Amino acid sequence: MGRLIRLRGISETVKGKVWESDSLLRVGRLASLEVVLEDSSVSRQHAEINLGPDGWFVRDLASTNGTYVNGVRIGTLPQPLRPRDIVQFGKVILLVEGGGEINELPSSKAQHILATTPSTYEEGIRRLAFDRHQMPRPGEQLMALLRAGHHFVHAHCPEDLYRAILNDAVSVLAAQRGAILLAEGSETNPKWRLVATASGHHSARSSHFYSKKLTQRCFSTGVSLLYSAFAALDSDTRLGQSISEGAMGSVICVLLRTPRRRLGVMHLDRGLDHQSFTEDDLHLADALAAHVSATIESALLLQQQRDLFLKTITTLAQAVELRDDYTGGHTQRVTRYALLLAERLGLDRQHTEIIRLGSPLHDIGKIGIDDAILRKPGKLTPAEYELMKTHTVKGAEILSNIPEMAPIIPIVRHHHERWDGTGYPDRLAGTEIPYLARIVAVADAFDAITSPRPYHASNRPRSYTWAFLELERQAGRQFDPDCVAAFLDIRDLIHKAMHEFLPHLEWDDQAGITTVNDPLLSEEILADPRY
DSSP states (O other): OOSOEEEEEOSGGGTTOEEEESSEEEEESOTTSSEEOOOTTSOSSOEEEEEETTEEEEEEOSOSSOEEETTEEEOSSOEEOOTTOEEEETTEEEEEEEOTTOOOOOGGGOOEEEEEEEOOHHHHHHTTTBOTTSOBOOHHHHHHHHHHHHHHHHOSSHHHHHHHHHHHHHHHTTOSEEEEEEEESOSSSOEEEEEEEEEOTTOOSOSOOOOHHHHHHHHHHTEEEEEEGGGOOSTTOOOOHHHHHTTEEEEEEEEEEOSSOEEEEEEEEEETTSOOOOHHHHHHHHHHHHHHHHHHHHHHHHHHHHHHHHHHHHHHHHHHHTTOTTOTTHHHHHHHHHHHHHHHHTOOHHHHHHHHHHGGGTTGGGGGSOHHHHTOSSOOOHHHHHHHHTHHHHHHHHHTTOGGGGGGHHHHHHTTOOTTSOOSSSOOOGGGSOHHHHHHHHHHHHHHHHSOOTTSGGGOOOOHHHHHHHHHHHBTTTBOHHHHHHHHHTHHHHHHHHHHHOTTOOOOTTTTOOOTTOTHHIIIIITOTTO
């Protein structure tokens, strides 16, 4: 930085004022100082800016309301200043400009802070009831803040929670757009995950829902910020792409945080032709962020618990497959097929999740079956056949000791029931068979036909075409006809998934097909309880 420094006022009370020096600028309310700021938030002797051997520095003089550089509060130790830095004394904001020898940063970096607010969790919670003037909040603001606390109870998944919170924020703050971004990884260099977006009634058409630079600055400094595109200082100032293409006139970035950690950022903006956000809006948005952050953290913890649970299930399923050379990848394929079928049948999110969790464990009872039976090439004896059938009951018994597994047990116990009532273990028929078990049964049978098994003729899997013909032939006898019809409707998706999982296998789709009524498959594969 050169020898001459210039400060330009950008907040309302000092907008247009300029102070210059080549050595010292003392800041405060006293008339004898170089920079006189007549604002109650500024101390009598607030701060000073000095030229040192390595450039310009600012330090706070133990002021009441603090000195901030780019939104970060500084102490009494000197803090370096550079062109385009934003310096805030109390509530008064100045921009560091170059004069004479100073080489300014490109004007494309000029996005200007109009206000900041401390983003401690405790301060945010205090703002729930009182605005920045210590006045009780209006009723509609209180209602918006209170509603946020109910979303966690009624949301079916984290995504629903994020959307509900954001929609409330966009509505109460009359924003044209909003976004919630969660930080993953380290706080110093996080990876951003966009978990929700929302549009207001007068939203500009744009794919830009947030500014990456403003989001990162809010998160890294730990301070909620109010920016304005209207604070540009010269006519050739160029805004960032997200702000300019998103037609963002003003932006609020508020920190999502709890006493334990920073979670992310809620980003709100208004259009160029709308009234800019105010400092009161910033404080309201910050209060909302503080209020919902504990809820968001709880949702994240539940999601982590669910992911751990899913990994445990996957490990258990793999333990079963390790005992059988022929069923490697079987549970993974059945799960994919069953989820595709569930989507075609229009299952809701809750039942789809049960399919996602239950399909990998549908054969968990095989853990209790002797290897001599499970891995036997060729047909089973009648005694072996009856023992093999017990894997459904064994699996249900294993899971019955875990309360969280209760919704999965009908899949495990009943995926070998038959539509005509001749299946096992309970000989249920038709709609007596749990619906999700019927779905998994179709997916399970398809994979048994199209993957290598010891009880296939010549130990070769049957073709994709053959498998669909056999399922169609067994509709109304072994399988729910509606489930089979839906499975046939998505045969292209199933075919794609099958080749993704089994790329090394090649089929002659016409090989061995003599008649649709050939009972070979029913006798050799679908009647064998090992599939």
